[in-house]
Amino acid sequence: MNFLFEFKNFFTKKNVLNFDKTSFxxxxxxxxxxxxxxxxxxxxxxxxxxxxxxxxxxxxxxxxxxxxxxxxxxxxxxxxxxxxxxxxxxxxxxYTFTLHREExxxxxxxxxxxxxxxxNFTLTENQKRFRALTHKRGFLYREVAAGGNNTVESELNASFNSVFDSEREGIRCVASPKHADAIVFSGPVSSNMEMPLQVAWDVMSEPKALIACGTEAVSGGLFPKGKIPKEPDLYISGDPPRPDVILQGFRLLLGRFSFQxxxxxxxxxxxxx
Ligand code: SF4
Ligand code: SF4
Structure with a gap:
């Protein structure tokens, strides 16, 4: 029976999100x-x-x-x-994401x-180096919840489900920043989270990217914004942003999606x- 089930699945239309058909x-x-x-x-x-x-x-x-x-x-x-x-x-x-905050x-x-x-914004040197490394293979990221309310984390979790399927783009979440190419942080960066975010950033090897995910991470939102290691390379606004918005933002950083x-x-x- 299992064999028949798998056989039927082989011919069933996939439900995975088609990036070419997503809408603003x-x-x-x-x-x-x-x-x-x-x-x-x-x-x-x-x-x-x-x-x-x-x-x-x-x-x-x-x-x-x-x-x-x-x-x-x-x-x-x-x-x-x-x-x-x-x-x-x-x-x-x-589609509220950008490589430059001023946008x-x-x-x-x-x-x-x-x-x-x-x-017309141009890429920073760091964005260029990161893109050169990750354009073909995708990137691994460590998520840092920096004083947020977990809504961004819920959407990031959903980005790995069978509809959004983050991993088909080679984008995966890892347990240690030492194994990561990027840090994705959420929340306004509360004073208690400034140091852990900085430490996570410092242990990563170059080139690396910092990604602000959610309105609180971009600007603080309802709260004062804490200190961050550097200007982010990608800003994804929204409270929280949907998984397809997050993934299209990641694809923009990788150079697989043209968007301003x-x-x-x-x-x-x-x-x-
Ligand atoms: S009131 Fe709400 S929707 Fe309107 S600009 Fe302010 S945050 Fe945005
Ligand atoms: S709330 Fe008042 S100031 Fe704001 S757009 Fe409406 S009419 Fe204009």
Whole structure:
């Protein structure tokens, strides 16, 4: 019987995530807040969105400019709920990852994403060296839970299941940082976790990468951000990010996925018109 079962499985269609078909937008997720079309006419500048944002991610500037730091945004939807004029919406855009922290600083004028923020970022020397080592074979990482609430860890666990299947990309989790190519850390890095994170980083051999996973790791989120060994090589925002978002972020670092946050967001907003 077992033989027949295995034989049947051989012809069954795989359910594994197809990276070529994943989308920036997910119907069941709030995603990041973006201005609605109504914002073209400006808004009353009541600043309710700003006052009610738990992480100070959103700021009004004058009557027509809205600045949002998506590295601070928890995708909680508060700003959308409190806007009395319906000028904000939950966009469903979930691909919030970047190789450069500055890419998350986003500015809208009269509801339009400012093109001058679509800079061409180049890879740092460390990102280049890490990519050269890992592009073909993937990488091993040690996860450090640095004062978070375990939601990121749940999503990282899910990234190894048969749907997301992290290991097919050669991306695996290891028990010791001595065996790892990268550190993936979550949480705002509480004072008690600053030293363990630094020690884990110091024992790794070069080239190595530091990956901030989750809004708290990127910016501290609701908490003050602790000291980290160096500027991360990859930032994955979201509270927590979905497993497919995490994996696409890892693939970006490996050079297997071409993506720029601001450019993708711009295309997405244009396609919505
Ligand atoms: S954290 Fe919440 S309130 Fe603040 S910008 Fe993001 S979705 Fe809006
Ligand atoms: S809450 Fe709405 S109307 Fe008030 S400042 Fe923010 S976007 Fe403008």
């Amino acid at each position: 937008v997910h119907a069941n997720n709030r995603g990041i807040p973006t201005p609605t079309k109504e914002m073209e006419k400006g808004c009353g500048a009541c600043r309710e969105c700003e006052t009610n944002c738990p992480t100070s991610a959103i700021k009004r500037s004058g009557e027509s400019v809205l600045n949002i730091d998506y590295g601070k945004c928890l995708q909680c939807g508060n700003c959308v709920e409190v806007c009395p004029e319906g000028k904000l919406r939950n966009s469903g855009f979930i 998350f600083y986003t500015s809208y004028k009269n509801g339009k994403l400012q093109k001058n923020t679509l800079s 946050f601001q450019e993708a967001l711009h295309k997405f907003l244009e396609s919505e018109k």
